[in-house]
Amino acid sequence: MNTNSLVSxxxxxxxxxxxxxxxxxxxxxxxxxxxxxxxxxxxLFFEPSTRTRLSFETAVNRLGGRIIGxxxxxxxxxxxxxxxxxxxxxxxxxxxxxxxxxxxxxAARYATEVTxxxxxxxxxxxxxxxxxxxxxxxxxxxxxxTLENLTITMVGDLKYGRTVHSLLMALRYFNPTFRFxxxxxxxxxxxxxxxxxxxxxxYTEHTEFDAEVLADTDILYMTRVQRERFSDIMEYERxxxxxxxxxxxxxxxxxxxxxxxxxxxxxxxxxxxxxxPKAYYFEQARxxxxxxxxxxxxxxxxxxxxxxES
Amino acid sequence: MTQNKKELxxxxxxxxxxxxxxxxxxxxxxxxxxxxEKMTNNVTIGNNLSSRHLGTKGIIKVADVEFPEDVLxxxxxxxxxxxxxxxxxxxxxxxxxxxxxxxxxxxVRCGNPKCITNNEPMRTRFWVTDRDNVTIRCHYCxxxxxAGDAIxx
Ligand SMILES: [Zn+2]
Numbered sequence: 001m002n003t004n005s006l007v008s009x010x011x012x013x014x015x016x017x018x019x020x021x022x023x024x025x026x027x028x029x030x031x032x033x034x035x036x037x038x039x040x041x042x043x044l045f046f047e048p049s050t051r052t053r054l055s056f057e058t059a060v061n062r063l064g065g066r067i068i069g070x071x072x073x074x075x076x077x078x079x080x081x082x083x084x085x086x087x088x089x090x091x092x093x094x095x096x097x098x099x100x101x102x103x104x105x106x107a108a109r110y111a112t113e114v115t116x117x118x119x120x121x122x123x124x125x126x127x128x129x130x131x132x133x134x135x136x137x138x139x140x141x142x143x144x145x146t147l148e149n150l151t152i153t154m155v156g157d158l159k160y161g162r163t164v165h166s167l168l169m170a171l172r173y174f175n176p177t178f179r180f181x182x183x184x185x186x187x188x189x190x191x192x193x194x195x196x197x198x199x200x201x202x203y204t205e206h207t208e209f210d211a212e213v214l215a216d217t218d219i220l221y222m223t224r225v226q227r228e229r230f231s232d233i234m235e236y237e238r239x240x241x242x243x244x245x246x247x248x249x250x251x252x253x254x255x256x257x258x259x260x261x262x263x264x265x266x267x268x269x270x271x272x273x274x275x276x277p278k279a280y281y282f283e284q285a286r287x288x289x290x291x292x293x294x295x296x297x298x299x300x301x302x303x304x305x306x307x308x309e310s
Numbered sequence: 311m312t313q314n315k316k317e318l319x320x321x322x323x324x325x326x327x328x329x330x331x332x333x334x335x336x337x338x339x340x341x342x343x344x345x346x347e348k349m350t351n352n353v354t355i356g357n358n359l360s361s362r363h364l365g366t367k368g369i370i371k372v373a374d375v376e377f378p379e380d381v382l383x384x385x386x387x388x389x390x391x392x393x394x395x396x397x398x399x400x401x402x403x404x405x406x407x408x409x410x411x412x413x414x415x416x417x418v419r420c421g422n423p424k425c426i427t428n429n430e431p432m433r434t435r436f437w438v439t440d441r442d443n444v445t446i447r448c449h450y451c452x453x454x455x456x457a458g459d460a461i462x463x
Contacts, residue, residue, distance in 0.1 A: 102426075104425065104426045104429050104430075106427065106448065106449075106451040107450075109426075109450050110426045110430065110432065110450055124451075125424050125451075126424070127451055127452060
């Protein structure tokens, strides 16, 4: 049984989330802690994602590990018709850990069933991207000092945005209140609203993005509204500017409010917000490095604190 | 017992299995799931028969076969109220409902074209997430479907 893998944020408990946050904090204090000496890590990117790959590879490098892999499946044997199973089995012979991104949903889960080598899912289609969720949680924890009892306002594409769905699921342990702000076409899916109802999680829904909805917000989580998500292009043209954050909207918000965004952004956050102390999205991306260092060490079963003492 | 004998008299079965109370629309799917098409045994299939419980029903009788329980339970997906009768020497020696398992391996194809199971030579796996509405969830991609709408291989 392959138990150290991280495929979905739903697989890990409240305690494991808090433990990963503690580890991330440790790595923020000791970013160049060389505890992967002699370890080889594969980064298998069957679909290109430069941002995620660079973050993971930086994490491995700062921990002193070595990397093999590919950044685009068109250069590998899978483009010659090799099955995922065969590729994973082959790579498993060489490495201590596999970090994989795939365009097919469920690919990482399947990979854990064909190898004993731990697997970290770096995104499988529209399905799961747990390291993104961990860096979001770490960013929330860092800026608020807790994950408990927060009001989180999610804005933009709540229908297809996997980051907001995963974050919602992960926060279920921490008594959150959600404000869902989206146009009808990109509304939070029923599945997740039902999940909130079943778990006693408070939420309100809004189509207007204004100062009022931000009044009690602790975390403002912005997402990109993409043209290709709309069946009706006129509807896109109508709503594309309705879910943009302007600097003046932050004026009367709580002092502890922070703006998060999984990046890349297009025009859903005005550039002049960048200089507002409440803007946190660039630091958020940096937190991804520490969150991924924590995830990598957990997957390898390395006791980071013990190693630090010796 | 006499009632049962009457019901089963269409093609009196000496030994074997009768699958009763199959919804008419699910009968041929049930036949496929049980692999009956490939059998050489004596098989009787009836459909649109009158039923006190369903209005109309389908029925499958297979001579000289007792299916493993997990095989029979697979048809709970599409025929949740089906009844299994085990016949030995013309007597019903066992009568029981089918039971929906927690996990369904194979049989159902995932409706998500971007699911790994539709792109890799492998078996599908689903979890039953709602027994009342017979809803299942793909173990791999998380796609959810009502069993009645599921694609059965
Ligand atoms: Zn699937």
